[in-house]
Structures are given as C-alpha cells and as structure tokens.
Amino acid sequence: MTKKIPRLIITSGEPAGIGPDLCLMQAACQREAQVVVLADPHLLKDRARQLGIEVRLKTFDPSLPHAASQPNELLVMPCKLEERTVPGQLDSHNAGYVLKMLHQAVEGCQDGTFDAMVTAPVHKGIINDAGIPFSGHTELLAELTETPRVVMMLATEGLRVALVTTHLPLRDVPDAITGELLDEVITILHRDLIDKFNIAEPKILVCGLNPHAGEDGHLGREELDIINPALDKLRARGIHLAGPLPADTIFNPAKLEQADAILAMYHDQGLPVLKYKGFGEAVNITLGLPIIRTSVDHGTALELAGTGLAHSGSLNTAINYALNMIQSGQESRD
Known part of the structure; x- marks a missing residue:
C-alpha cells in the first residue's frame, strides 16, 4: 500500500514582515511532503523580485492527489490583500487579510484538505489597531475549533x-x-x-x-x-x-x-x-486542538523584510515538527 504524502498549509503571516520571505525560501527545500503557502500571489511575486529568488508560483488545486513539492516551485492557495504592501511598513487595512488566512487554514485542516497547519508570524498590534480584538494565534485557533x-x-x-x-x-x-x-x-x-x-x-x-x-x-x-x-x-x-x-x-x-x-x-x-x-x-x-498546528518562535522582524537577511531555521523546524507529528499520530492510532 502506497504511503500518503502529507500535505501542509503555511499561513504567510503579516505581509509587511518576514513571513512571505520565509515562505518563498521553502521552494528550495526538498521534503517528502506537499507544502502549500496561503498568500496573495502578487505579494509573493513582488517579494521574490526584491529578494532575487527564482521561483515558479503554481496555484494549488485540492482536487489533485498529494504529491511532493517540486524543486523551485511553490504551491500557492490564493488570498487577496486589501492593500499592496511595502516591506517593513505595517498597514491596518491588511488585518482582515491576515485573519482570513487563518480561518481558511483551519477550515482546510478540519475538512481534511490539509494534515496540519504551520503559521508564520503575525503582528498583534496592527490587527488591534484595525479595531479587531486579537490576542494571538493560539486564542483564535481555540475559538475557531471550539476548543475550551x-x-x-x-x-x-x-x-x-x-x-x-x-x-x-x-x-x-x-x-x-x-x-x-x-x-x-x-x-x-x-x-x-x-x-x-x-x-x-x-x-x-x-x-x-x-x-x-x-x-x-x-x-x-x-x-x-x-x-x-x-x-x-x-x-x-x-x-x-x-x-x-x-x-x-x-x-x-x-x-x-x-x-x-x-x-x-x-x-x-x-x-x-x-x-x-x-x-x-x-x-x-x-x-x-483537534488539528495539528505549529509555528515559528519569533516575531515579524519588520526591519528584515525584503532584505534577504531573514533566516528560515524556525519555519523549517516548525514544518519538520508538523510532519513528525502527523507520522506519530498515525503510528499511535495503528
């Protein structure tokens, strides 16, 4: 029996921060997994140009079988920005975009489209400045999954x-x-x-x-x-x-x-x-949670966005932990 390739969704986080940069770096990583990035494709194209990253952006089709991500290719689940973003410059108009990504990722994990979700950093302050009460990923995910x-x-x-x-x-x-x-x-x-x-x-x-x-x-x-x-x-x-x-x-x-x-x-x-x-x-x-969720251990690092100086170590670790948790969960049920 062929082992199913795990499928992960990464929310790209605050668009003015390093989240999009870190997601673009995943195109160079080879894993026995299908990694999908939730983001505005235009944001990723702009940031790739700024960083000098050669990457093919391909729209994710959930109806296709799970398949390992291809070299220098990034599967993207589109989510539209409210306002075009400038690296390092927060814009409260995009708060809804950030939260919409989280809603879509949770929904995808709950309906079985994805085996786990990984989150890039968000900026709590700018979401609250937009008039949306927000204390963090953890609390929102608990609310969305009705976890007490x-x-x-x-x-x-x-x-x-x-x-x-x-x-x-x-x-x-x-x-x-x-x-x-x-x-x-x-x-x-x-x-x-x-x-x-x-x-x-x-x-x-x-x-x-x-x-x-x-x-x-x-x-x-x-x-x-x-x-x-x-x-x-x-x-x-x-x-x-x-x-x-x-x-x-x-x-x-x-x-x-x-x-x-x-x-x-x-x-x-x-x-x-x-x-x-x-x-x-x-x-x-x-x-x-009833789903698997991992995240980076750092913030948005606005000053590094678009500079090429951000390091993807924590996001890589978050992805690897999510994959290990998927496998461990399958083994514990066997």
Whole structure:
C-alpha cells in the first residue's frame, strides 16, 4: 500500500514582515511532503523580485492527489490583500487579510484538505489597531475549533517546555494557577505527548511557582496548597509527574534526561531557557486542538523584510515538527 504524502498549509503571516520571505525560501527545500503557502500571489511575486529568488508560483488545486513539492516551485492557495504592501511598513487595512488566512487554514485542516497547519508570524498590534480584538494565534485557533482549553508548548532539540499560564502580567499569575487549571493543562499535555508524539508513557517534570518550590511553605504556600494536591490526583490516574521542583535546577542535564517535557508555571519561567538553547531552531506547538498546528518562535522582524537577511531555521523546524507529528499520530492510532 502506497504511503500518503502529507500535505501542509503555511499561513504567510503579516505581509509587511518576514513571513512571505520565509515562505518563498521553502521552494528550495526538498521534503517528502506537499507544502502549500496561503498568500496573495502578487505579494509573493513582488517579494521574490526584491529578494532575487527564482521561483515558479503554481496555484494549488485540492482536487489533485498529494504529491511532493517540486524543486523551485511553490504551491500557492490564493488570498487577496486589501492593500499592496511595502516591506517593513505595517498597514491596518491588511488585518482582515491576515485573519482570513487563518480561518481558511483551519477550515482546510478540519475538512481534511490539509494534515496540519504551520503559521508564520503575525503582528498583534496592527490587527488591534484595525479595531479587531486579537490576542494571538493560539486564542483564535481555540475559538475557531471550539476548543475550551489549549496549551502552549515550545520545543527544540532535546527540550520541550509547556506552560500553565501564558501571556499574563506576573502579578496575576499566582491567582490564575488553580487545581482545576493544572488538571486540564497536564491532562492535555499528557494526552498529546501520547497521541501526537507517540510517547507511550510520558514523563513530565513540573516547576514550582516560588523560589526553591516554596521551601516547604517558607517562600509561599502555592506548592503546598494548590500544586501538590493537583499533582497527587493526576498521579493517581497514572500520569508520571515529578515535582513541583525548583525552576532554577529543573533544567540541568541529569533531570532532562528523565523528562519528555517540562511544565513551567508561567511564560518567563520556562521559555528563556528554551530560547537560549534553541532560538531560531525552535517551534511553538498548540496542544489540545483537534488539528495539528505549529509555528515559528519569533516575531515579524519588520526591519528584515525584503532584505534577504531573514533566516528560515524556525519555519523549517516548525514544518519538520508538523510532519513528525502527523507520522506519530498515525503510528499511535495503528
């Protein structure tokens, strides 16, 4: 039986940023996959000229069989810009274009046209300036797929870090961490490590909230009153958890060798370590969705758009992770 070639959709992100540049670079990559870019073809043609990239743009036809992308050819699913864009210059008129791409990619994953979606960076500020409330990819994808809880996880070679809370002011974090939230987040993390990464018995190390994981209550009681009881209930369900452990020592190599993922309590507890280890070669993964979604670990880099100085390492990593997750999901179901 012939193995089906996976098909991915890449949303090209903020048109004034480096997203279109990174997508054009994919024409030079050879993979056993069909990679489709969602963008305005005129934007891609203009940017290719500015970058000096020779590429054939071919309109994507979903009725044709899955086939590996051809050298120096880019399959494009057209989406029309509202206003012609200039690299590095944001225009709020194109906010709707950015969101329309995300809607189309989700729809394509839900109806089986695509096996996964990969997202180039967007600019939250310009979307909000257009009068459209937008807090990020993750929240929008949860809304579009009617998913009540999603989990942000970043990964690079040798390290996966998931978050209990994401984009919250630091003063709000302790109140946000509840037993119910920990139960939901860890359940999703455990399940997706099995279903999307094909890890039979995931081992998760959990950070404490306070320095030294609270020092037996002398440096805060969240570990004793909230985190420990929640972890004990999850352990009783067969989930392998260690912690809560001090965040300043949890990332040492001896501990990481025993872990399939680290769970950090807040954004800047876990992600600085991961980005130090793998910035530019890391990937943002949204767990809990009924579809596979990966993303780059960086922003729009407006100052690099159209200059030829942008690096595609993170987008390449995001694509490779999506492909691996497709394969792992198939293996876990077999």
